[in-house]
Amino acid sequence: MYEERTEIKTPEFVSLQFQVAGLGSRTAAYIIDQLILIVMNTLILIVLFFILIGRPTTQFLTEVTSLTIGITIIVLFIINWGYFFAFEYFSGGRTIGKKMIGIRVIQDNGHSITLLSSFIRNLLRIIDSLPAGYFVGMMMIFFHSQHKRVGDFVAGTIVVHERKEKKNNKSSALEKEIERREISKDDFIIESWTLQSLERKDWNLVNTYSQRFMQLPLPERKQLTKNVADIMLPKIGLETADKDDYDIENTLLVLYLNLREEWEFEL
Structure with a gap:
C-alpha cells in the first residue's frame, strides 16, 4: 500500500522522514475523541440536572435560565x-483517539508540539x-500536500503516524542489558514539561551513549558516563x-527509555 511521506529538515540539520496521517486516520481519531467528549458532556449535564432537581420550581427556572446556563456553557466549552x-x-501530541489510531502531532521542524502551537x-x-461538520478542515486535509488543516497551517504543525515497532524475536544487546538490570522508564518520573524542553540533539546524545557504553573499556566507559551525565542530568x-x-x-538508561518513546520514529 502506498504510504505518503514527507521529509523534515530539523534545526540540527538532520533529515527525517515521516508517514503523514491522512483524512481517514485523522477522522477515525477525531470520532473516538468526540465519543469521549459526548460521554463527558452527558455526565456534566446529568450532574447539573441532579443538582437542580431538588430546588423549588421558581428557583429552578430562575437559575436554569440565567447564571447556571452561562456557567454550564463556559464549562462545556473549556472541556x-x-x-x-x-x-x-x-501527552506528546496525542489525544486518546490519536493514540489509539497511532498518530501524533509534531512541529514542522520535527520537534514535539509546543504550548503555543497546541493553543493556536x-x-x-x-x-x-x-460551516458545519468540520467541512473546512476536511477539505484542507484532503487537498493539502501534507494533509494540514487551517490550524496546522497557522500553528506550523503536522500530523504523522507513530513509529511502528519492528517485529524482531531477537533482543538487541542494549535491550538485554536493560532487562538484566531490571530497568523501566517508570523507575523515576520525568515531568512532561521537562521532556518537552529536551531537543533532538539531547536524544541523539543519550541514544548514542546507550548504544555504545557496553562496548567500551571500563575506564573509557566511566569517562563517557560522567561526560553525558554532566550534560543531561542537570x-x-x-x-x-x-x-x-x-x-x-541506570539513570541514563531510564532517560533513554523515556526519550525513545518521544523521539524514535520509523524513518
Whole structure:
C-alpha cells in the first residue's frame, strides 16, 4: 500500500522522514475523541440536572435560565476545547483517539508540539469546523500536500503516524542489558514539561551513549558516563553527587527509555 511521506529538515540539520496521517486516520481519531467528549458532556449535564432537581420550581427556572446556563456553557466549552489542547501538549501530541489510531502531532521542524502551537491549532478548530461538520478542515486535509488543516497551517504543525515497532524475536544487546538490570522508564518520573524542553540533539546524545557504553573499556566507559551525565542530568533536575557509576548508568538508561518513546520514529 502506498504510504505518503514527507521529509523534515530539523534545526540540527538532520533529515527525517515521516508517514503523514491522512483524512481517514485523522477522522477515525477525531470520532473516538468526540465519543469521549459526548460521554463527558452527558455526565456534566446529568450532574447539573441532579443538582437542580431538588430546588423549588421558581428557583429552578430562575437559575436554569440565567447564571447556571452561562456557567454550564463556559464549562462545556473549556472541556471540549481544553481536551484537545491539554492532551496534545502534555501527552506528546496525542489525544486518546490519536493514540489509539497511532498518530501524533509534531512541529514542522520535527520537534514535539509546543504550548503555543497546541493553543493556536486548537483555537483555530473554530474555523476548521465551519460551516458545519468540520467541512473546512476536511477539505484542507484532503487537498493539502501534507494533509494540514487551517490550524496546522497557522500553528506550523503536522500530523504523522507513530513509529511502528519492528517485529524482531531477537533482543538487541542494549535491550538485554536493560532487562538484566531490571530497568523501566517508570523507575523515576520525568515531568512532561521537562521532556518537552529536551531537543533532538539531547536524544541523539543519550541514544548514542546507550548504544555504545557496553562496548567500551571500563575506564573509557566511566569517562563517557560522567561526560553525558554532566550534560543531561542537570537538564532533568537530577544530581550525580550521591550516585555511583552503576547508578548513573541506570539513570541514563531510564532517560533513554523515556526519550525513545518521544523521539524514535520509523524513518
